[in-house]
Amino acid sequence: MPATRQHKHFQLDSAKIRRAQKALRAKTETETIELALDLAIAEDEKNRLALAANDRFVKSGIVIRDVYENLGG
Numbered sequence: 001m002p003a004t005r006q007h008k009h010f011q012l013d014s015a016k017i018r019r020a021q022k023a024l025r026a027k028t029e030t031e032t033i034e035l036a037l038d039l040a041i042a043e044d045e046k047n048r049l050a051l052a053a054n055d056r057f058v059k060s061g062i063v064i065r066d067v068y069e070n071l072g073g
Contacts, residue, residue: 026032
């Protein structure tokens with residue numbers, strides 16, 4: 001997907017931007033927002049993949065035994 005840039009106007013908490021900028025080691029506020037969006041998108045992708053893997057695991061019908069009897073079932 002090609003990157004397209006648009007000029008946008010947002011009202012954002014400047015303290016949050018500064019904290020995020022420091023945490024992300026970004027040089028500019030724009031870079032901070034770009035990195036934060038990239039992180040949110042990556043997190044969503046990881047969550048989708050984990051959910052899909054969990055669904056496949058549950059549907060596989062595998063039986064898990066509590067060999068140490070720690071689960072109390």
